[in-house]
Amino acid sequence: MRFGQQLKSSLVKGWIFHYINYDDLKDALRKAAPWDEKAEQMFVQKLEGELDKVYTFQQVKSDEIIRRIAASEKEVKDVVAMADENGGRSADDSPTEEDFELLEEDLSDIIAEVHDLAKFTQLNYSGFQKIIKKHDKQTRWVLKPVFAARLKRKPFFQDNYDAFIVKLSRLYDTVRTRGSPVKGDSAAGGKQQNFVRQTTKYWVHPDNITELKLIILKHLPVLVFNPNKEFAQDDSAITSIYFDNPSTWELYQGRLKKTEGAEAIRLRWYGGMQSESIFVERKTHREDWTGEESVKARFKLKEKNINAYLRGELTPEKVFEKERKDGKRPEKDIASDERLAREIQYRVLTRHLVPVTRSFYHRTAFQLPGDARVRISLDTELTMTREDNLDGRHRAGDNWRRMDIGIDWPFSQLPPEDIERFPYAVLEVKLQTQAGQEPPEWIRELTASHLVEAVPKFSKYIHGTATLNPSRIKLLPYWAPQMDVDIRKAVSHKFGIERPGASNDISTSGNLGDDSEDEDATSSLPTIAGHEEDEGIRRLREARDTLEQHNIEQQRDYGTITNGQGPNALDIEERISAPPLLQDDYPIYDSESEDEDLEEMRRVGGWYYRSKLIQQKAKDFGKTVLEVGKMLIPRPRPTNVAGNGSNLGVPNWKQPGEVKRFKAPKGKRIHVPVRVEPKVHLATERTFLSWLEFSILLGSIAATLLNFGDDLALAAAWAFTIVACCALFYSAGLYLWRVRMIRKRRAVTYHDRWGPTLLCLGLLAAVGVSFGFRIAGGGWKGGLKG
Numbered sequence: 001m002r003f004g005q006q007l008k009s010s011l012v013k014g015w016i017f018h019y020i021n022y023d024d025l026k027d028a029l030r031k032a033a034p035w036d037e038k039a040e041q042m043f044v045q046k047l048e049g050e051l052d053k054v055y056t057f058q059q060v061k062s063d064e065i066i067r068r069i070a071a072s073e074k075e076v077k078d079v080v081a082m083a084d085e086n087g088g089r090s091a092d093d094s095p096t097e098e099d100f101e102l103l104e105e106d107l108s109d110i111i112a113e114v115h116d117l118a119k120f121t122q123l124n125y126s127g128f129q130k131i132i133k134k135h136d137k138q139t140r141w142v143l144k145p146v147f148a149a150r151l152k153r154k155p156f157f158q159d160n161y162d163a164f165i166v167k168l169s170r171l172y173d174t175v176r177t178r179g180s181p182v183k184g185d186s187a188a189g190g191k192q193q194n195f196v197r198q199t200t201k202y203w204v205h206p207d208n209i210t211e212l213k214l215i216i217l218k219h220l221p222v223l224v225f226n227p228n229k230e231f232a233q234d235d236s237a238i239t240s241i242y243f244d245n246p247s248t249w250e251l252y253q254g255r256l257k258k259t260e261g262a263e264a265i266r267l268r269w270y271g272g273m274q275s276e277s278i279f280v281e282r283k284t285h286r287e288d289w290t291g292e293e294s295v296k297a298r299f300k301l302k303e304k305n306i307n308a309y310l311r312g313e314l315t316p317e318k319v320f321e322k323e324r325k326d327g328k329r330p331e332k333d334i335a336s337d338e339r340l341a342r343e344i345q346y347r348v349l350t351r352h353l354v355p356v357t358r359s360f361y362h363r364t365a366f367q368l369p370g371d372a373r374v375r376i377s378l379d380t381e382l383t384m385t386r387e388d389n390l391d392g393r394h395r396a397g398d399n400w401r402r403m404d405i406g407i408d409w410p411f412s413q414l415p416p417e418d419i420e421r422f423p424y425a426v427l428e429v430k431l432q433t434q435a436g437q438e439p440p441e442w443i444r445e446l447t448a449s450h451l452v453e454a455v456p457k458f459s460k461y462i463h464g465t466a467t468l469n470p471s472r473i474k475l476l477p478y479w480a481p482q483m484d485v486d487i488r489k490a491v492s493h494k495f496g497i498e499r500p501g502a503s504n505d506i507s508t509s510g511n512l513g514d515d516s517e518d519e520d521a522t523s524s525l526p527t528i529a530g531h532e533e534d535e536g537i538r539r540l541r542e543a544r545d546t547l548e549q550h551n552i553e554q555q556r557d558y559g560t561i562t563n564g565q566g567p568n569a570l571d572i573e574e575r576i577s578a579p580p581l582l583q584d585d586y587p588i589y590d591s592e593s594e595d596e597d598l599e600e601m602r603r604v605g606g607w608y609y610r611s612k613l614i615q616q617k618a619k620d621f622g623k624t625v626l627e628v629g630k631m632l633i634p635r636p637r638p639t640n641v642a643g644n645g646s647n648l649g650v651p652n653w654k655q656p657g658e659v660k661r662f663k664a665p666k667g668k669r670i671h672v673p674v675r676v677e678p679k680v681h682l683a684t685e686r687t688f689l690s691w692l693e694f695s696i697l698l699g700s701i702a703a704t705l706l707n708f709g710d711d712l713a714l715a716a717a718w719a720f721t722i723v724a725c726c727a728l729f730y731s732a733g734l735y736l737w738r739v740r741m742i743r744k745r746r747a748v749t750y751h752d753r754w755g756p757t758l759l760c761l762g763l764l765a766a767v768g769v770s771f772g773f774r775i776a777g778g779g780w781k782g783g784l785k786g
Contacts, residue, residue: 003130007123012116018057019120020050020127026134035139043135047147054124055154061117062159068110069167076103076171080179103175107168111214114164115497118210125157162233162364165213166222173221181221198431202452203424205488209380212427212451213364214497216376219442220366236362237407240268241387241400242461243353249473250351252465256477256671260287264461265344265353267306273406278303282344287677299337306400312349316341355387355396357468359460360409374440375430381409382422384464420467424487426460427452449495453487455479476670684738691731698724716770723762730755
């Protein structure tokens with residue numbers, strides 16, 4: 001859809017005269033010919049007027065929302081106070097159910113107002129960006145850098161609505177619970193062993209962040225750890241520093257491959273750099289088949305003691321010596337933390353672990369205090385930075401963290417090679433529901449809506465480390481090829497914040513195409529990464545969504561998706577991350593680079609590596625010759641059709657399933673998540689034993705023919721012996737290959753396409769040899785005469 005049409009269909013009707021007059025500015029560019037200095041001045045003057053109009057209205061509406069929230073807060077306090085005074089007894093002056101419903105309706109209207117204001121700023125910012133781009137392209141007068149400075153002086157698009165959201169959440173929760181909000185320890189999580197826990201992760205486009213927060217707060221309150229303190233942006237800041245060995249990247253490899261017992265060690269603090277409490281954490285991955293849960297354990301350490309602890313100068317006994325004397329905590333808890341501190345210190349020293357990657361973000365958590373059955377967190381302004389001292393640069397020096405940055409996002413003082421600003425927010429949904437129990441309906445609608453993009457097993461540490469070390473990390477996560485694909489989607493179903501009477505048929509979160517046919521169909525919506533979406537990428541995105549939906553439906557048809565029922569049912573992440581392979585039998589995320597073993601042997605060197613390299617080159621040469629031979633063979637070929645074939649009056653012949661593979665960058669590989677359980681190994685063994693049993697049976701037949709048959713039976717015995725030996729060696733080789741691939745968690749074709757067919761052909765040939773020799777020797781005629 002063109003941007004002009006998108007603007008008209010998405011604006012709030014009551015604010016129509018306060019939006020950017022996009023059509024008027026576009027007409028000004030068309031009418032002025034030739035474009036001279038006078039025309040430029042008139043256009044800039046008109047553009048300044050539009051900017052001043054938008055900025056003024058945004059400021060007025062923001063102040064109005066602040067006053068409305070304050071007024072609603074006073075009304076809510078008065079009604080709740082009256083209810084507390086009456087103590088639930090019916091009285092003439094006690095608040096009724098209708099009073100609470102009116103308050104809830106008023107708060108819902110304020111929530112819609114905040115949503116509309118956020119959408120207002122988004123659309124207008126997009127309009128200014130598009131008209132400046134159109135101006136610079138048509139007139140050849142460069143206005144973009146000059147107008148960017150004017151935008152900074154009137155930054156209507158930089159307003160943060162988190163303070164509104166926190167206040168509205170508290171008020172809405174109070175009204176929804178009729179003055180009795182859930183109280184409890186914000187950090188309480190319940191007993192994990194009594195629940196089946198599901199964790200899913202999603203990407204959220206910056207255009208959808210505010211709307212998503214407003215939707216969630218109507219169901220869950222914002223989790224505030226210190227309700228007595230006024231909300232400040234720094235309170236939601238979370239910073240983590242991850243450790244690894246830069247020579248082996250063993251922790252990165254383990255977390256990426258999800259190997260049993262893989263660890264992540266990090267230091268985390270909340271708030272600004274002045275925080276004295278640092279949490280030393282260790283995350284341990286456990287496979288599902290072990291029956292154990294993945295564990296995150298941590299203990300608290302003062303910032304001034306971190307360096308001594310990491311160097312081994314401060315022992316765990318000294319760390320908890322003062323706490324033991326105070327006696328404020330049970331000895332059992334102190335002993336557990338001391339054991340954890342000893343294990344982490346031992347790993348840091350023996351494995352030569354050093355700080356490598358820092359992650360920073362602002363977190364908004366939604367949860368009922370003391371009730372962890374449903375917990376939702378949204379991380380925004382996600383940024384990863386380098387903490388290592390590689391490349392001859394002393395970023396942190398001898399300290400455990402670099403001090404040239406704090407929480408001053410977006411860290412503009414850092415060079416580009418030291419920072420990765422993630423373009424999306426990360427939504428994490430944690431559910432603790434009893435076995436067989438479905439998640440809340442609003443969660444199902446939210447995760448299936450156009451506002452989020454599912455990315456199972458996404459890791460901030462893995463993404464940051466892989467991106468910031470392109471010359472050192474060769475194995476990439478599966479989501480790496482998707483970073484240049486716009487995740488915005490069309491509205492799939494009615495879901496979101498709506499103002500009664502407004503036009504919401506088309507969501508602003510959809511792709512805002514250009515409004516001119518002579519320009520590339522790109523979108524200039526602001527993203528942190530600065531990527532612009534062209535029409536080809538948009539089609540790729542739609543094709544992949546259609547393909548994934550088709551694959552999930554196909555799995556459900558064949559019974560591999562059981563909607564959470566049965567002992568072998570897939571959870572939410574597995575249903576998304578494990579679609580069936582297509583007819584070409586390769587995973588969606590694959591790599592054209594060398595095999596992992598060859599890459600390892602390259603580092604070792606020697607004659608063994610040279611022989612393997614020669615084999616690899618010979619194999620590649622054979623493939624090239626085969627492809628050239630296929631091209632030379634005369635056969636019918638499809639006619640090239642421009643575009644989608646609409647010029648010839650035919651429908652689009654390109655099917656969504658044709659977009660099946662993302663290629664890794666040269667010299668790198670993409671790790672595909674593969675789930676491996678003990679039953680996979682057992683199934684491989686059973687398959688090999690079945691082949692072995694069949695080979696033994698054929699060998700027995702051959703031995704019988706050899707010992708008790710005539711001379712003509714000797715040929716048949718040889719035929720059956722050859723088939724038995726071939727089946728034996730083939731099955732043994734296939735079994736060893738499968739075991740090696742399973743151990744490496746490689747996403748390859750595990751089913752056997754050729755073995756059974758060749759075995760049947762071999763048996764047919766052996767039986768044919770037996771009959772052939774019998775007929776040639778006259779045995780067939782003799783048998784008939786007898």
